[in-house]
Amino acid sequence: MIEDSHDDVLAQFRAVVSDLATAANAAGRAAETVHLVAVSKTHPAERIRPLLEAGHLLFGENRVQEAQQKWPALREAFPALELHLIGPLQTNKVRDAVALFDVIETVDRPKLARALKAEMDRTGRHLRCLIQVNTGAEPQKAGILPEEADAFIRDCRDELGLRIEGLMCIPPVDEDPVRHFACLSDLADRHGLPVRSMGMSGDYRQAVAAGATHVRVGTAIFGKRPPIGTQGA
Numbered sequence: 001m002i003e004d005s006h007d008d009v010l011a012q013f014r015a016v017v018s019d020l021a022t023a024a025n026a027a028g029r030a031a032e033t034v035h036l037v038a039v040s041k042t043h044p045a046e047r048i049r050p051l052l053e054a055g056h057l058l059f060g061e062n063r064v065q066e067a068q069q070k071w072p073a074l075r076e077a078f079p080a081l082e083l084h085l086i087g088p089l090q091t092n093k094v095r096d097a098v099a100l101f102d103v104i105e106t107v108d109r110p111k112l113a114r115a116l117k118a119e120m121d122r123t124g125r126h127l128r129c130l131i132q133v134n135t136g137a138e139p140q141k142a143g144i145l146p147e148e149a150d151a152f153i154r155d156c157r158d159e160l161g162l163r164i165e166g167l168m169c170i171p172p173v174d175e176d177p178v179r180h181f182a183c184l185s186d187l188a189d190r191h192g193l194p195v196r197s198m199g200m201s202g203d204y205r206q207a208v209a210a211g212a213t214h215v216r217v218g219t220a221i222f223g224k225r226p227p228i229g230t231q232g233a
């Protein structure tokens, strides 16, 4: 595999930032209303560090164990960074996740919501959370089903008192994502939720046009990851 140099990562990062600003302006939005979550999964700390040194502080990781190995040292060096969990969370990893992350983007079922609430009460670390919606109702994909989302959002927010700030989705790979982005935006509007985390390397421009407040971009910044199956994901 060809490794990009650190300069390439920075150059690619800057290209995405500029592209996002263009997409925001085209949608009549200020560039500052779109936050770039740099998805650093599978990439080692030395490829992440140049972005931190350049002042970027917002990152996403999809696996608790991998993040535990990379991020405590980076956080010590850059205390203001903000780390989002963007992958599925097992209840037996809730304790580690609450200790390590700042935002959990993948609250997707009642059992997990209750486990997060219990751990946040125990530790006093009341993290901001997003609810992941399986907008394509794909059986293999995480996320609450659209028809169950209204009740789940209300339960998380009003019954449990979790800090639900918005919604997140990953559209089906083989479909036009725009319908899914619109579905997520409508649902967020209906509940008065400000945050919409949607859009990845291939479709972040459309996501911005559809109202994304957070786009999660990995490949376009860090280059290709090893194929699924070789990374243990």
Ligand SMILES: *Cc1c(COP(=O)(O)O)cnc(C)c1O
Pocket (backbone or CB within 6 Å): 039, 041, 062, 086, 087, 170, 200, 201, 202, 216, 217, 218, 219, 220
């Ligand atoms: C890996 C990942 C991304 C980034 O995907 P790219 O196509 O590499 O930009 C975004 N969101 C989630 C949930 C991911 O797991």
